[in-house]
Amino acid sequence: QDGVGRRRCRVSGRAEGRAPYCTMGCGNSVLEKAQSYVMDTRHTVDDLPEIMNKVKSANKTEAIKGALGMLQDVCGEEATAQMLLKAKLVGNVTGWVTAKDGDVKRLALSCCSQLSAHECCAGEIGSKEFLGTLTLMMRTKDAALRRELARYFSYAGANPDVRARILEDNIDDQVWLMVTSKDQPTSLLGVIAFCKIADDPEAANKLAAKDIDALIKFFFGRITKSDDTDVERWCLVAIARLSLANEFSDKLALTDKFPILFSKAMDNIASRKLPAALCIANLASNKNLRVKLIKHKAYQLFVEMAKVPSARKDMAEYQRVAALGLKNLASNFDLRALAAKVGALEAVVKMLRSKNLETARYAAKAASELSLHEENGRKMVLGGALKPLLEMAKSGDAYCENEAVSALANLALSEDNQKQFLKEGGMAAIEVMTVSRNPRVAHLAKKLMTRLRMAKLKTAARFAGHVATMQKEIVHKETYGEGGMGMGRGRGGGDSEESGSEED
Numbered sequence: 001q002d003g004v005g006r007r008r009c010r011v012s013g014r015a016e017g018r019a020p021y022c023t024m025g026c027g028n029s030v031l032e033k034a035q036s037y038v039m040d041t042r043h044t045v046d047d048l049p050e051i052m053n054k055v056k057s058a059n060k061t062e063a064i065k066g067a068l069g070m071l072q073d074v075c076g077e078e079a080t081a082q083m084l085l086k087a088k089l090v091g092n093v094t095g096w097v098t099a100k101d102g103d104v105k106r107l108a109l110s111c112c113s114q115l116s117a118h119e120c121c122a123g124e125i126g127s128k129e130f131l132g133t134l135t136l137m138m139r140t141k142d143a144a145l146r147r148e149l150a151r152y153f154s155y156a157g158a159n160p161d162v163r164a165r166i167l168e169d170n171i172d173d174q175v176w177l178m179v180t181s182k183d184q185p186t187s188l189l190g191v192i193a194f195c196k197i198a199d200d201p202e203a204a205n206k207l208a209a210k211d212i213d214a215l216i217k218f219f220f221g222r223i224t225k226s227d228d229t230d231v232e233r234w235c236l237v238a239i240a241r242l243s244l245a246n247e248f249s250d251k252l253a254l255t256d257k258f259p260i261l262f263s264k265a266m267d268n269i270a271s272r273k274l275p276a277a278l279c280i281a282n283l284a285s286n287k288n289l290r291v292k293l294i295k296h297k298a299y300q301l302f303v304e305m306a307k308v309p310s311a312r313k314d315m316a317e318y319q320r321v322a323a324l325g326l327k328n329l330a331s332n333f334d335l336r337a338l339a340a341k342v343g344a345l346e347a348v349v350k351m352l353r354s355k356n357l358e359t360a361r362y363a364a365k366a367a368s369e370l371s372l373h374e375e376n377g378r379k380m381v382l383g384g385a386l387k388p389l390l391e392m393a394k395s396g397d398a399y400c401e402n403e404a405v406s407a408l409a410n411l412a413l414s415e416d417n418q419k420q421f422l423k424e425g426g427m428a429a430i431e432v433m434t435v436s437r438n439p440r441v442a443h444l445a446k447k448l449m450t451r452l453r454m455a456k457l458k459t460a461a462r463f464a465g466h467v468a469t470m471q472k473e474i475v476h477k478e479t480y481g482e483g484g485m486g487m488g489r490g491r492g493g494g495d496s497e498e499s500g501s502e503e504d
Helices: 003-012 028-038 045-057 061-074 078-086 090-098 102-115 119-125 128-137 143-156 160-168 172-179 184-197 201-208 212-225 229-242 246-254 258-265 270-283 290-295 298-306 313-329 333-342 344-351 357-370 374-382 386-392 398-411 415-423 426-433 439-480 487-491 496-503
Strands: none
Touching: 045 061, 045 078, 045 090, 061 078, 061 090, 061 102, 078 090, 078 102, 078 119, 090 102, 090 119, 090 128, 102 119, 102 143, 119 143, 119 160, 128 143, 128 160, 143 172, 143 184, 160 172, 160 184, 160 201, 172 184, 184 201, 184 229, 201 212, 201 229, 201 246, 212 229, 212 246, 212 258, 229 270, 246 258, 246 270, 258 270, 270 298, 270 313, 290 298, 290 313, 290 333, 298 313, 298 333, 298 344, 313 333, 313 344, 313 357, 333 344, 333 357, 333 374, 344 357, 344 374, 357 374, 357 386, 357 398, 374 398, 374 415, 386 398, 398 439, 426 439
């Protein structure tokens, strides 16, 4: 028998002739209680039809608790969110959040939190009415309920629609109260929620505009004093997200916070190094700070991170952040010449081959910017940049294709690189791109094709000119001889004067 069968036998007392554990007078309730200790009672997606029926029919407190308990077991599955939507039962779950019974309220809110991790369901749950209800609930003195509220926003804040509603109705003010809560679990969940809400440049600008000094004081206080690595990591992520706002990043520069971030970014602990490096990469999007970041050796930081093998899942983000940082730094004209001296060109060419599309896209953008310095473009082409860019331009991902074809267009500005294109069979690849469904790719590919054809014609014209010159020289030598004195001298047997007179 399987494991479940054996456990059942032990409970019923019929295992291989052994004396029963329970007397014959045991009721069903006793047996069920015993089974609950030895059997896994968690539900799976196979039980979804039964769970949906329970959610639909439950109308009394105990029945609702049972339905929510079953639903909680499978909330992490995408199929659950889709089935709830299809059965139009999302309203049942959100409605129970306002129940008088505290357990029902917490269970319903827990289910809403987990279901909001699924994009298909998050917007439906996080309606304006529901968010307004949660805002009123935040006044509760129930610590467990406050944690569940913070947990909900830590999931739902990642959804663009919910994020927009939170900012529109200033619910982010309530989230900030969670961030600064004295209850550590609530505070951590609040920080995570804040990070999710700030994960957009426009949202970051709105959040930063409220009280920059308070934000800097809180988050930098936590990353310098907290012993909790999770708190430190999420506070660094919050700073990274807020750094997309120029007002916030300018303030960091004025308050001399860069040394703290670079110190964290140079650490060997991934949970500290990665978000700190992301802070620096995002700060580099502010054109006024790039030179200052370079003085703190930002180029060297990203070049070293680019060397980490991307095959390792836990290290894959290193190259993504490195590519983002190099892309942002390369947007400064004066810093492009420096890139070659610190190994940035080799790092970019390496990341063009990354299997992570976002990393490859950032690297293509960096290549496009760096190649505007002619010497950089030549070095990258000789380093093998053309092949991965040509492959990326046909990848099917619109964002990657756009960046790749832009990089190719910039690299093809120099005559030497145009020759390299032709040598590596780039003409055939670009012909395919001219019929791409991506209009930008097709447009730039046609321009690139024209440029390469002109290069080909120039090469042919130069070759024809060279051949014509050679022919003239040969005719001249045959006519006048090596010394240029006439054909007779060249034949070596006749009289030179006679030959000369014949010419006359």
